[in-house]
Amino acid sequence: MSKKQPAPNLRIKRQSLPETLAESLRERILNGEFKEGESLIQETIATEYGVSRMPVREAFKELEASGLITTQIHKGSVVKSIPLEQIAELFDLRALLEPELLERSLPNMTDAHFAATKQLLPQLEAAYLDDDIAQWGKLNWLFHESLYAAADRVQTLAIVQGINIQTDRYIRLQLLLTAGKKEAEVDHRELLKLCESGDVKKAVQFLRKHIQRAGADLVTLLKKKCDKEIQA
Structure with missing residues (x-):
């Protein structure tokens, strides 16, 4: 007797479980629930999500x-860190x-x-207005990605996306503690305007x-925060 195969929909869910876990854990790291230097225990995470250790292990690989x-x-x-x-x-x-x-x-x-x-x-501006922190990084990346997609540079785009994921949690902090949200809105609208105008040189320079500027402002903010923590 042949062994009964799992239904296709169940197979899809099983395969997507590590990705679902990785996405959930990624957001918890980015929103600061898991702090820098904090250990993530496979058994604890598996129990919390009601799954076995195997999908947790795969999710950890994706996060790493x-x-x-x-x-x-x-x-x-x-x-x-x-x-x-x-x-x-x-x-x-x-x-x-x-x-x-670009x-x-x-x-x-x-x-x-x-x-x-x-x-x-x-959508990105609405997330800023509503303080929907979980959507900031995702929508910011999707906005930028939409401007880069026609370059047809798959590997470069993947590298840039990875960099954005790594810096997302720090950018969230900057936006929370400064007037960065308003500056981001103005910059994004100006960038789109320059792109639509067809002036490639100006659009590239502006980007x-x-x-x-975002990087310099962020490093300055984090340095001040670090200095205050040392003095405390």
């Missing part, structure tokens, strides 16, 4: 690949890679591409300055 956790001897999986100089480096990489993506993308962008971008911008 995205730079959010790391494996340490005697501690296991730990929420990764990024030193200030490395945060600055990540923004330097963004300032190198994203303008290049420069390659803009000549290939169609009305459909711009329509997709225009749909995302109000580079936008990223560099």
Whole structure:
């Protein structure tokens, strides 16, 4: 007698479980529920979500690949802390890679591409207005990605997305503690305006300055925060 195969819908759910777990854990790391340096115990996470250790183990692999956790001897999986100089480096990489993506993308962008971008911008602004912190990083990335997609540079886009994931939690902090949300709104609208105008050079220059200023402001904020914690 042949062994009964699981229904297709059940198989799909089983395969997507590690991704679902990784997404949930990623958000908990980014919103600060899991602190930098905190250990993530597979057994504890598995019990909390009501699953076996196997999908948790796979989710941890995905989180480690995205730079959010790391494996340490005697501690296991730990929420990764990024030193200030490395945060600055990540923004330097963004300032190198994203303008290049935009420069390659803009000549290939169609009305459909711009329509997709225009749909995302109000959603991002609404998230800022509603203090929907969980949506900030996701929608910000989708907005930028929509401007880069026509570059047809899959590997570069994947690298840039990984960098954005690593810096997301710090950007959230910056937006919460400063007037960064309003500045981001103004910058995003100006960037879209320049892109629609077809002035590739100005759009690329503006994007580079936008990223560099955001990185410099963030590092300054984090340095002040660190100094205060040391003095406390």
